[in-house]
Amino acid sequence: MEKFTTLTSRAIPLDIANVDTDQIIPARFLKATDKKGFGDNLFRDWRYNKEGSENVEFTLNQPKYAGNILVAGDNFGCGSSREHAAWALVGYGFKVIVSSFFADIFKGNALNNGLLPLQVSKNFLQHLMSEINADPKVKLRVDLRNQKISISSSKRFENFEIDAYKKTCLINGYDDIDYLLSKKEMITAFEAKKIY
Amino acid sequence: MSKKTLFDKVWDAHVVNTIKNGPQVLYIDKHLIHEVTSPQAFNELEARGIPVFRPNQIVATADHNTPTQNQDQPIKDDLSRKQLEQLSINCEKNNITLYQLGHKYNGIVHVMAPELGFTQPGMTMVCGDSHTSTHGAFGTIAFGIGTSQVAQVFASQCLLLTKPKSLRVTVNGRLKNGVLPKDVILYIISKLGTNSGTGFFCEYAGDVFQNMSMEGRMTVCNMSIEMGARGGMIAPDQTTFNYVKGRAYAPKGKDFEKKVAYWKTLPTDKGATFDKEYTFDAEDIEPMITYGTNPGMGIKISENIPTIKDSSFIKSLEYMNFEAGESLINTQINYVFIGSCTNSRIEDFRVAAQYVKGKQKADNVTAWLVPGSKQVEAQIIEEGLKTVFEQAGFELRQPGCSACLAMNDDKIPQGEYCVSTSNRNFEGRQGQGSRTILASPLVAAATAIAGKIVDVIENIETLEFA
Numbered sequence: 001m002e003k004f005t006t007l008t009s010r011a012i013p014l015d016i017a018n019v020d021t022d023q024i025i026p027a028r029f030l031k032a033t034d035k036k037g038f039g040d041n042l043f044r045d046w047r048y049n050k051e052g053s054e055n056v057e058f059t060l061n062q063p064k065y066a067g068n069i070l071v072a073g074d075n076f077g078c079g080s081s082r083e084h085a086a087w088a089l090v091g092y093g094f095k096v097i098v099s100s101f102f103a104d105i106f107k108g109n110a111l112n113n114g115l116l117p118l119q120v121s122k123n124f125l126q127h128l129m130s131e132i133n134a135d136p137k138v139k140l141r142v143d144l145r146n147q148k149i150s151i152s153s154s155k156r157f158e159n160f161e162i163d164a165y166k167k168t169c170l171i172n173g174y175d176d177i178d179y180l181l182s183k184k185e186m187i188t189a190f191e192a193k194k195i196y
Numbered sequence: 197m198s199k200k201t202l203f204d205k206v207w208d209a210h211v212v213n214t215i216k217n218g219p220q221v222l223y224i225d226k227h228l229i230h231e232v233t234s235p236q237a238f239n240e241l242e243a244r245g246i247p248v249f250r251p252n253q254i255v256a257t258a259d260h261n262t263p264t265q266n267q268d269q270p271i272k273d274d275l276s277r278k279q280l281e282q283l284s285i286n287c288e289k290n291n292i293t294l295y296q297l298g299h300k301y302n303g304i305v306h307v308m309a310p311e312l313g314f315t316q317p318g319m320t321m322v323c324g325d326s327h328t329s330t331h332g333a334f335g336t337i338a339f340g341i342g343t344s345q346v347a348q349v350f351a352s353q354c355l356l357l358t359k360p361k362s363l364r365v366t367v368n369g370r371l372k373n374g375v376l377p378k379d380v381i382l383y384i385i386s387k388l389g390t391n392s393g394t395g396f397f398c399e400y401a402g403d404v405f406q407n408m409s410m411e412g413r414m415t416v417c418n419m420s421i422e423m424g425a426r427g428g429m430i431a432p433d434q435t436t437f438n439y440v441k442g443r444a445y446a447p448k449g450k451d452f453e454k455k456v457a458y459w460k461t462l463p464t465d466k467g468a469t470f471d472k473e474y475t476f477d478a479e480d481i482e483p484m485i486t487y488g489t490n491p492g493m494g495i496k497i498s499e500n501i502p503t504i505k506d507s508s509f510i511k512s513l514e515y516m517n518f519e520a521g522e523s524l525i526n527t528q529i530n531y532v533f534i535g536s537c538t539n540s541r542i543e544d545f546r547v548a549a550q551y552v553k554g555k556q557k558a559d560n561v562t563a564w565l566v567p568g569s570k571q572v573e574a575q576i577i578e579e580g581l582k583t584v585f586e587q588a589g590f591e592l593r594q595p596g597c598s599a600c601l602a603m604n605d606d607k608i609p610q611g612e613y614c615v616s617t618s619n620r621n622f623e624g625r626q627g628q629g630s631r632t633i634l635a636s637p638l639v640a641a642a643t644a645i646a647g648k649i650v651d652v653i654e655n656i657e658t659l660e661f662a
Binding site: 015016017018020022023026027028030031032033034035045050073074075078079080081082083084086101102103104105108109112113163164165175176177179180181183184186187190191194 | 209212213215217218219221223232233235236239240244246249260261273275276278279282324325326340341342343344345347348351352353354355356358360390391394395421424426490506507508511601602603610620622623624625628629
């Protein structure tokens with residue numbers, strides 16, 4: 001897994017609540033048996049019109065927006081457990097998703113792919129949206145060690161929470177398999193004395 | 197001793213280790229896999245040279261990407277066929293039992309596993325599918341996981357998890373005739389919203405759930421994820437034990453008796469506390485439908501769509517082509533789908549057949565009935581329901597996830613409404629541009645007969661639905 005420590009980038013706003021994983025990557029694109037290429041179909045049915053042309057209204061298609069940070073509405077990633085949603089976001093180039101709330105499974109999937117789901121307060125999210133709208137060139141700085149997200153143009157910032165174990169994993173690029181394999185003996189011993 | 201919840205008891209019995217100030221290592225008893233979310237996990241293990249640790253605790257089926265017609269013939273779509281072939285190769289290589297397409301035990305993972313007795317009270321179960329919450333109906337900790345976690349379970353039969361908080365939803369009283377388990381869960385989600393359960397594991401309690409069949413309990417627990425909860429559970433009782441007893445992979449004889457004695461210790465202790473509690477009255481629940489693009493956007497059929505000034509709400513109604521404040525009764529419906537891991541068990545088809553018997557499907561309606569498993573399909577035929585459906589003009593297809601997620605050939609066309617017994621009404625969920633209205637099998641059957649949404653309570657006349 002790729003390491004994550006800090007990122008300074010412009011951000012793309014997606015001011016919609018309850019973005020579900022069917023929107024992030026529709027089921028008809030889940031037929032692949034590897035992790036490649038999902039970025040091409042990220043937000044497919046919002047990004048493209050029915051006949052295949054680009055939907056110029058959609059945020060990802062607006063040339064004024066750019067960057068590796070997606071700033072999205074409340075309850076991002078609800079619905080299906082498909083990790084393809086995280087692969088699609090990473091494949092497109094996102095490294096951080098900012099929202100005021102994340103669905104559980106998506107959050108875990110993102111963390112397992114080096115994609116930081118960064119939860120901010122509703123107020124701060126609104127502030128971010130309006131700053132980006134006012135000036136799409138505004139840069140955000142994400143500092144994982146200090147658990148801080150700041151807006152470069154103003155002095156505004158917010159501290160965010162993250163599970164200490166997951167933070168260590170992201171900073172070092174570790175994944176859970178490495179840890180679990182180191183506990184094999186303990187797991188085998190557990191199996192021998194299960195109480196149920 | 198401290199009072200424990202059902203969830204606490206099952207969780208605590210599976211903790212292998214706790215990382216200081218971090219997550220716990222949770223042992224997983226049963227791992228269910230299917231073709232869509234497993235291939236990348238197998239690749240991961242192969243690339244790292246890690247063997248599958250406990251292949252005999254894994255059960256595989258093909259369901260999401262399978263056709264529901266001509267299952268005996270080769271699959272036409274190249275990518276779909278390859279994905280299924282990959283599952284067969286992976287299972288064979290790793291000594292995993294696979295109930296592939298056409299096998300007499302094949303079916304939707306959340307229908308076939310309980311049916312075969314793989315699902316038992318007090319277990320921990322996972323699957324790369326968010327509706328794994330279904331198995332909580334047995335008093336099991338069951339939840340959906342991502343593909344990285346599928347790989348973790350392959351490698352170690354464990355997951356690293358932080359214990360979720362606890363939530364209890366209690367519904368007491370007597371349900372009205374025609375109000376089904378699907379209405380109960382749609383009602384709960386409409387009251388609590390789609391993220392009220394996020395970070396929680398939910399227990400459903402009260403006499404409504406105690407009086408429910410296992411099929412009904414599965415329908416309820418299935419949709420726990422639609423309010424954000426990773427899983428939902430119902431305390432195991434005699435109904436549960438009776439269901440499990442005698443199933444192909446359930447414990448037998450003395451073993452079974454020993455298990456039952458243990459299962460009886462699992463229900464939540466009197467006086468145990470929950471982080472969050474909600475209570476509802478059964479009498480207030482009526483047949484439900486959804487009008488928007490998430491499962492929380494539900495109303496009683498007799499109610500009007502609410503008026504909410506919020507951009508996401510307005511966007512949702514625009515997608516559905518509905519107006520705030522309007523009633524959905526008499527809305528013309530051209531597609532009806534009875535199926536999915538929520539409502540494709542025998543009881544669902546019995547209810548639909550009971551309503552449909554002696555009536556004719558409306559001409560404008562295409563109605564697909566898709567059983568959850570080969571066993572359900574066989575039972576539909578054996579009980580004579582197939583004849584009832586065919587005489588009424590319905591099409592009985594072969595088992596699979598079908599039109600629930602538009603991954604296979606069963607898709608609802610652009611702009612069309614579908615009254616569906618599935619679990620998600622997200623934009624495009626049943627096909628690009630399709631518009632889903634979630635409902636119970638009874639409401640779906642009534643819609644198919646009328647060709648439009650009707651107030652089902654007024655239409656059931658002398659029929660009694662248990």
